[in-house]
Amino acid sequence: MDKRIESPNNELYKTARKLATRKGREKTGLFLCEGWRASLEALRAGVEPVALLISDEVTEEENRALSPLISSGVDVRRLPVGLFRNLTDVVTPQHVLLVARMARPDWRSFDPGGTLLVVDRVQDPGNLGTILRTWAAAGFQDVALLRGTVDPYSPKVLRAMSGGLFHLRLYGVDEPGDLLQRLRKEDYRLVCADVRGDNTLFGLNHQERTALVIGNEGAGIEPELLEAADLRVGIPMPGGVESLNAAVAAGLLIYELVRKGPLAGGKQT
Numbered sequence: 001m002d003k004r005i006e007s008p009n010n011e012l013y014k015t016a017r018k019l020a021t022r023k024g025r026e027k028t029g030l031f032l033c034e035g036w037r038a039s040l041e042a043l044r045a046g047v048e049p050v051a052l053l054i055s056d057e058v059t060e061e062e063n064r065a066l067s068p069l070i071s072s073g074v075d076v077r078r079l080p081v082g083l084f085r086n087l088t089d090v091v092t093p094q095h096v097l098l099v100a101r102m103a104r105p106d107w108r109s110f111d112p113g114g115t116l117l118v119v120d121r122v123q124d125p126g127n128l129g130t131i132l133r134t135w136a137a138a139g140f141q142d143v144a145l146l147r148g149t150v151d152p153y154s155p156k157v158l159r160a161m162s163g164g165l166f167h168l169r170l171y172g173v174d175e176p177g178d179l180l181q182r183l184r185k186e187d188y189r190l191v192c193a194d195v196r197g198d199n200t201l202f203g204l205n206h207q208e209r210t211a212l213v214i215g216n217e218g219a220g221i222e223p224e225l226l227e228a229a230d231l232r233v234g235i236p237m238p239g240g241v242e243s244l245n246a247a248v249a250a251g252l253l254i255y256e257l258v259r260k261g262p263l264a265g266g267k268q269t
Contacts, residue, residue, distance in 0.1 A: 003075075004077065004078045005083060006080065008083060012075075012099075013079075013087075016053060016097070017086070017087065019099070020087075025151065029102055030099055030100065031153040032099060033047075034088060034096070034097055034155065035094040036066050036069075036094070037162075037163065038098075039066075039097075039098035040065070040069060042100055043068065044166075046166075047166050048100060048101040049074040049100050050075070051076075051098075052066070052098055053097040054066070054077070054096055054097075055079055055085075055095040056078060056080055057084075058095040058096065059095070088155070090155075103169075105171055107171045107178065114140065114142055115140050115208065116142045116144060116188065116210070116211040117135050117140065117142065117211075118144045119143060119145050119146065120225065121146060121149055121222070122149050122216060124150065124217060124246070125150050127247045128149065128157050129157040129159065131214060131246065131250045131251075135250075137164065142171070143171065144173045145171065145172055145173065146176065147172070147174045153165075180228050183211050187209055189207050189210045189230045190213065190230050191230065192215070192229040192232050193213060193234075193235075193250070193253055194229075194232040195235075197232035199232060201234070206258075206260040212253060214246060216246075217246050233253065235252055235253075
């Protein structure tokens with residue numbers, strides 16, 4: 001029989017509550033994955049499960065779908081509706097939350113050879129989630145997240161990702177200089193998305209060792225990265241619009257790389 005959590009003072013429950021904040025996630029090394037589909041996707045991708053929290057509102061269909069997770073030996077806890085809903089910021093939440101361990105590879109362990117996405121201080125969770133989901137859908141895996149970028153394990157990013165996050169390798173990088181030093185050493189071509197770029201995306205060809213940089217929604221790309229760019233690539237906007245949404249611009253550039261190269265240009269799982 002599954003164990004129950006009946007009190008907000010339960011230690012596992014208190015830990016789960018902390019995962020609503022970036023500080024709590026970084027301190028514990030854990031995050032919350034919402035919904036049975038995303039939870040199963042996490043399990044298939046090799047994410048380490050810690051506990052499965054199930055609301056008393058769970059349906060029979062959801063219970064049946066959860067059998068692979070439950071049979072994996074994860075700690076299963078049932079919760080009253082009120083306690084469960086306090087763990088999510090969604091008005092109408094799904095009935096399943098997976099507490100799982102974050103994968104946080106060190107930038108020094110980056111294995112060069114494939115195409116790399118560099119995210120420079122993107123702040124909107126929906127933008128980051130869409131960019132990362134597009135990167136995963138295009139068949140790429142490696143992502144460098146510069147300091148100042150929104151937490152990829154935040155609930156809003158995870159919802160925008162729809163499980164795609166678990167197929168990526170995410171490297172945190174503190175300083176642009178650290179990134180540039182490694183890319184130069186490994187002979188990467190640095191391509192920056194820049195509205196003032198002299199090159200257009202239609203002239204962007206695929207090279208295996210390419211690092212594509214997407215910058216902050218308002219400030220753009222860090223000047224140090226722009227100065228080091230091998231290519232500054234803009235997107236033609238004959239309609240007179242000044243700029244595109246960061247996620248839309250990233251999607252166009254990502255699929256131009258795919259169109260000009262192998263169907264899946266990055267390392268595969």
